[in-house]
Amino acid sequence: MTQPSLGAPESGALSAGTMSGPQPANLGDILERVLDKGIVIAGDIRVNLLDIELLTIKLRLVIASLETASQVGINWWQADPWLSADAAQRSDRQELEEENRQLRNRVRALERGEHDGG
Amino acid sequence: MAAESRCVWLYGVTGDDPEAPAAGLAGVGGVPPRTISAAGLTAIVGDVADREYGEAALRRNLEDLDWLARTARAHHAVLEAVAERGPVVPMRLATLFASDAGVTGTLRERADDFRGSLSLIAARSEWGVKAYAAKPADPVADPGLPATGPGAAYLQRRRAQLTASKDARAEALASARAVYAELGRFAVASRLYPPQAPDLAGQPAPMVLNAAYLVADERAGEFSAAVADLTARHRFVQLALTGPWPAYSFVGAGDEPGPR
Numbered sequence: 001m002t003q004p005s006l007g008a009p010e011s012g013a014l015s016a017g018t019m020s021g022p023q024p025a026n027l028g029d030i031l032e033r034v035l036d037k038g039i040v041i042a043g044d045i046r047v048n049l050l051d052i053e054l055l056t057i058k059l060r061l062v063i064a065s066l067e068t069a070s071q072v073g074i075n076w077w078q079a080d081p082w083l084s085a086d087a088a089q090r091s092d093r094q095e096l097e098e099e100n101r102q103l104r105n106r107v108r109a110l111e112r113g114e115h116d117g118g
Numbered sequence: 119m120a121a122e123s124r125c126v127w128l129y130g131v132t133g134d135d136p137e138a139p140a141a142g143l144a145g146v147g148g149v150p151p152r153t154i155s156a157a158g159l160t161a162i163v164g165d166v167a168d169r170e171y172g173e174a175a176l177r178r179n180l181e182d183l184d185w186l187a188r189t190a191r192a193h194h195a196v197l198e199a200v201a202e203r204g205p206v207v208p209m210r211l212a213t214l215f216a217s218d219a220g221v222t223g224t225l226r227e228r229a230d231d232f233r234g235s236l237s238l239i240a241a242r243s244e245w246g247v248k249a250y251a252a253k254p255a256d257p258v259a260d261p262g263l264p265a266t267g268p269g270a271a272y273l274q275r276r277r278a279q280l281t282a283s284k285d286a287r288a289e290a291l292a293s294a295r296a297v298y299a300e301l302g303r304f305a306v307a308s309r310l311y312p313p314q315a316p317d318l319a320g321q322p323a324p325m326v327l328n329a330a331y332l333v334a335d336e337r338a339g340e341f342s343a344a345v346a347d348l349t350a351r352h353r354f355v356q357l358a359l360t361g362p363w364p365a366y367s368f369v370g371a372g373d374e375p376g377p378r
Contacts, residue, residue: 037370
């Protein structure tokens with residue numbers, strides 16, 4: 001098996017349309033495979049990985065699995081305005097409320113200006 | 119006997135290949151792997167210390183992220199070396215037996231499952247494809263729009279920013295779906311993983327696609343060319359290719375074949 005050549009890895013900031021690959025396996029890629037995939041066989045020593053509470057919580061902090069993360073409330077992508085329409089609407093609404101507040105202040109300032117001038 | 123008590127760590131199962139473990143590998147716990155053969159299959163195993171991998175110790179050590187990272191990397195390195203020689207069915211991390219007899223029994227009992235998995239992944243490899251949303255540039259205010267005052271100009275700019283942000287998000291997600299489907303044409307099977315958290319991925323941009331593909335080795339070049347082509351065509355995402363991986367994502371029970 002050979003590594004295909006896809007050009008030199010990008011260094012520096014991400015930009016649209018570029019690709020930095022194939023990359024060395026990062027820990028997340030390895031963990032999601034060795035913990036979540038692979039054949040499950042009941043060996044003589046039975047430690048259910050999902051029973052290990054701390055491990056599970058720590059991993060869910062880093063490997064955000066859609067179902068499991070929702071169960072423990074770590075569903076970052078649902079709160080990320082980039083990935084969730086709901087969150088985006090919330091975020092937009094917050095921005096609009098802020099904008100509204102700024103405009104009201106501005107109107108008030110202008111009105112005061114007119115009174116002062118007249 | 120003064121030797122400390124040990125148990126048997128199972129990495130994976132390959133065909134009849136007693137020479138399978140690559141020489142010079144440290145293995146989990148720094149113990150070089152060896153093989154156990156039965157039923158025309160070869161198990162890749164390591165003799166690890168009970169005091170570190172026994173049930174109580176394991177429970178404790180799995181809570182330690184550094185220990186887990188070290189162990190996961192060692193497990194993966196052995197499987198990767200074996201996969202270079204031929205197909206290997208990877209076991210989930212921490213599949214442990216009290217003695218060789220347990221491993222031999224498992225090889226015999228599940229011989230058909232193992233053989234089925236081995237034939238599915240023979241001459242094929244797993245490739246990972248991730249897509250990150252690329253943030254749009256700040257929109258430039260359109261000078262053609264009639265701006266009657268600073269308030270109106272401000273509103274127009276704000277609206278343009280919101281629209282650009284929303285469009286880019288929608289484009290990134292649409293691109294992710296298109297990329298996933300398009301690459302499926304070059305693969306025997308595919309799986310979707312949940313996106314990784316930015317801290318883990320080491321990228322500040324949100325991940326919008328985390329997929330694995332089982333690709334025939336003879337089509338690996340075509341597959342990576344397709345990734346490069348998609349990269350050029352989709353400007354709202356950045357793609358990253360990883361692999362070849364041992365076929366972790368395509369050996370488990372309940373796997374359904376083919377992309378949807």
